[in-house]
Amino acid sequence: MPDFSTPAIMLRRIPYGDHARILTLLTPDHGKISVFARSARKDCRRFSGALEPFRILHAVIGDGRGRLAVLKEARTSDPLEALRSDFRSAALASYWCELVLSGTEEGAPQPDGYRLLHGALTALDRRHMAPAALNILFQLHFARLSGFFPALTRCRSCGVALDAAPDAVAVDIASGAMVCGRCFSGYGTHPLHSLSKGAMKALLWLAAADIQTAGRIRLNPGTRDACTRFLEAFIPYHLGRRPRSLDFLTHIRSRKKEEGRICHVG
Amino acid sequence: MRCYPPSIRRLIQHLQTLPGIGEKTAERLAMHLVRVEKKDAEALAFSILNVKEKVRLCSRCFGLSDTDVCDICTSPTRDAGLLCVVENVSEMIAIERSGAFHGRYHILQGVLSPMDGVGPDDLRIHELLERVAEGGIREVILATNTHMEGESTAMYLSELLENRPVKVTRIASGVPLGGDLRYVDQLTLKRAMETRYALG
Numbered sequence: 242m243p244d245f246s247t248p249a250i251m252l253r254r255i256p257y258g259d260h261a262r263i264l265t266l267l268t269p270d271h272g273k274i275s276v277f278a279r280s281a282r283k284d285c286r287r288f289s290g291a292l293e294p295f296r297i298l299h300a301v302i303g304d305g306r307g308r309l310a311v312l313k314e315a316r317t318s319d320p321l322e323a324l325r326s327d328f329r330s331a332a333l334a335s336y337w338c339e340l341v342l343s344g345t346e347e348g349a350p351q352p353d354g355y356r357l358l359h360g361a362l363t364a365l366d367r368r369h370m371a372p373a374a375l376n377i378l379f380q381l382h383f384a385r386l387s388g389f390f391p392a393l394t395r396c397r398s399c400g401v402a403l404d405a406a407p408d409a410v411a412v413d414i415a416s417g418a419m420v421c422g423r424c425f426s427g428y429g430t431h432p433l434h435s436l437s438k439g440a441m442k443a444l445l446w447l448a449a450a451d452i453q454t455a456g457r458i459r460l461n462p463g464t465r466d467a468c469t470r471f472l473e474a475f476i477p478y479h480l481g482r483r484p485r486s487l488d489f490l491t492h493i494r495s496r497k498k499e500e501g502r503i504c505h506v507g
Numbered sequence: 508m509r510c511y512p513p514s515i516r517r518l519i520q521h522l523q524t525l526p527g528i529g530e531k532t533a534e535r536l537a538m539h540l541v542r543v544e545k546k547d548a549e550a551l552a553f554s555i556l557n558v559k560e561k562v563r564l565c566s567r568c569f570g571l572s573d574t575d576v577c578d579i580c581t582s583p584t585r586d587a588g589l590l591c592v593v594e595n596v597s598e599m600i601a602i603e604r605s606g607a608f609h610g611r612y613h614i615l616q617g618v619l620s621p622m623d624g625v626g627p628d629d630l631r632i633h634e635l636l637e638r639v640a641e642g643g644i645r646e647v648i649l650a651t652n653t654h655m656e657g658e659s660t661a662m663y664l665s666e667l668l669e670n671r672p673v674k675v676t677r678i679a680s681g682v683p684l685g686g687d688l689r690y691v692d693q694l695t696l697k698r699a700m701e702t703r704y705a706l707g
Contacts, residue, residue, distance in 0.1 A: 253622065259527055290692025293655045294622070320694045328619065328659035335621035486621035492628075 244303040247271060248318065250358055251296045252338045256282060264292060264312060265342060266300060269355040273345045276312040277305055291315040293325065295334045295362055324366040332490050333372055334362055337379055339484035340476060344387045357382050360452055370456035373465050374447070378455045380472040381448045389479045390448070391417035393441045398424035403441055411435045412471065414478050434474055440467040515541065567638070569614040569631050571596055579611060586610040588645040592635060592664065594618050594652060602650065610648075613638060618656040619663055632664070639671050646674040653680045653695075 249266040252273070257263050260283040265275050281292055291298045292315060301314035324330045341358055345351060361379040364370055370378075384390045394403055396410075397418035403410070409422035411433040419441065420428055443464050447455055460468070477483045511519065515537055522533035540548055564570070565577035572578070579585060589610025593599050599612050615630045639647065649664055651657035661677055668675045681699035682691055691699075 286687070286690040289690050290694060295655075317693055320692075322694060322697075325655045326658045326662055328663045331655060331659045332621045339622055485624035488624065489619070489621035489626045492626050 244301060244313065245271075246299065246301045246314075248355075249274075249298055249300045250338075250355065250362070251292060251294055251298065252342050254278075254281075254292060254294065259283075262292065263309065267341055267345070267351060267355055267358060268300075269352040270350050271302075272349040272351040272354075273342070273347050274302070275309055275347070276300075276302055277307075277309040278312040278315075281312075288312075288315045289317075290320075291317045293320075294331075295321060295324070295338055297321065297359060297362065319363065319366075321362060321366040323368070324362065329493060330365050330372060332486055332493060333376055334365060335486040336376075336484055336490055337361060337383075339486050340380070340383055340480065343480045343482055343484065344383065353386055354383075357386065364452050364456075369452060373469065374455060374458065374460055375452070377444070377460075377465070377468045377472060378447050378450070378452065380476055381444060384472075384476055384479075385448065387479070389417055389476075391419075391444070391475060393419045393445055395419065396421035396424055398428060403438060403445075406438065408438060409435070410438055410441060412441075412475070414475055417475065417479075434471050436467060436471050437464070440464050440471070444468055444471075511537075568612045569616055569634070570599055570612060584609075587643055589648065590638065590644045590646070591648045591650050593650050594657065594660075598650065598652070608648075610646075615651070615660070618651055618660040620656045627663070630660075632667070635664070636667060636671075639668065639673055644673055646676060648676050648678060650678045 247268045247270060249268045251264060252267050253265040255263045257277070260280050262278045262281040263275060264278050264281075265273060267273055278288065278292060281288055296317055297319040299316045299318050300312060302310050303313045305311040321334075324334060337358060341354060345354060357379065361375060364375055365372060369375075381390070391412055393412070395401065396406060397413060397416060397420055399421060401421050401423075403419060406419075406421035407423060409425070411420050411425065412418065413420055413428070414432045414434050416431070420433060425433070443458075443460055446458060447468075450458065473487060477487065509516075518537045518540065519530070519533045522528055522536050523530060525533075528536070540551075561573045562571055563573075563575075565572040565580055566575050567580040568577060570577050570579065586609050589608070590613055591599075591602060591608055591610055592613045592615060593602065594615055594617060596614060599614055602608050602612075613631065613635050615632065615635070617625055617630050619625060619627065619630070635647075638644065647664075647668060649661040651660045665675050665677070679702060680695060681702060682688065682695065688696065
């Protein structure tokens with residue numbers, strides 16, 4: 242493999258030996274890629290602070306001796322300064338990176354996935370929209386790109402449209418399909434996640450919006466929390482694992498609620 | 508390695524489990540131990556056993572100690588009103604070597620790292636809050652590393668401590684002495700410019 246340079250987002254870094262690290266980067270054209278960063282822990286000068294979690298960087302990657310490619314150069318494109326010093330934002334960014342790590346195939350081009358994560362991290366850092374709404378938006382777009390976007394427009398069982406369905410509705414987590422209140426009882430043993438019609442409509446609006454448009458949508462706290470709970474159950478179910486960052490996010494949300502403050506964690 | 512007798516082979520295998528020791532280095536160390544006098548080998552073996560038997564975490568600061576409370580926590584010459592919070596023992600030792608700090612320490616035993624599943628309950632945060640609540644501390648210096656996890660942990664702690672009657676400070680960061688500006692990352696340079704000081 243000849244050397245190539247690429248924009249990249251740091252998804253994960255694992256210490257290797259005393260001085261090196263193995264990094265997982267998300268790039269637009271090479272997708273998720275693992276690289277070996279020699280002396281990354283010892284030599285501050287070589288990568289000069291570029292190898293931090295969720296850092297947006299410009300990387301030069303070359304052929305390694307083994308199976309892993311080698312990181313030859315890395316320069317920070319965007320340090321996301323506000324994000325790194327706010328533990329709530331950092332927890333959200335960790336969660337998104339974990340989703341991308343779990344749901345992205347190694348080596349397959351990911352221009353849309355890269356654009357989504359880049360846009361979400363930048364918006365979180367610059368506070369382009371409320372972190373909670375941004376979290377919902379990111380997860381919806383991630384689900385769409387990963388091929389398991391929930392089908393919320395019609396009842397899976399009787400076919401009734403969302404607007405015409407009775408107030409009580411739910412989503413079948415396994416199939417991602419809406420189930421109306423009339424079909425609950427005979428639906429079988431699939432796990433159902435109850436979700437109001439308002440929350441489903443909010444999900445459909447947000448799914449159709451980009452960050453600029455979504456920033457103007459105001460969600461009431463009940464709808465926002467219901468959408469978040471649903472997506473944080475639905476997406477890990479389809480990825481087959483619960484991201485570790487989700488436990489930390491849950492912890493800081495519950496601490497905020499205990500303190501009686503406004504919970505603005507995504 | 509087959510050419511060695513079984514006892515030396517066993518020693519080489521054990522030495523190889525130490526960090527940074529490969530097979531060749533393990534062989535060299537083993538051959539050195541074969542050559543040294545018996546009393547020196549016994550002293551080394553005794554030191555290893557002694558460390559395993561005696562060393563524990565200090566019940567106050569969670570640093571390494573041979574006793575229930577370490578020397579730093581019991582020293583009357585250290586300023587009990589200054590508490591420096593660090594990630595691990597190695598950072599405490601680095602600060603001690605600098606000779607710049609004469610207060611006491613609190614060692615968190617790690618930093619918050621959501622992706623690694625390390626949350627507040629995995630660190631010695633509850634014990635830190637208890638120490639502050641006991642009183643007698645006027646300043647808590649957050650000296651976690653300046654990487655993302657260290658910064659997040661410092662921010663988390665500062666929020667936990669904001670309503671307590673202590674001053675909470677963060678160690679400064681900037682250009683290292685003898686450093687070359689060309690190789691310093693942009694965030695560090697930005698902070699160095701923001702926290703510049705007047706000369707003379």
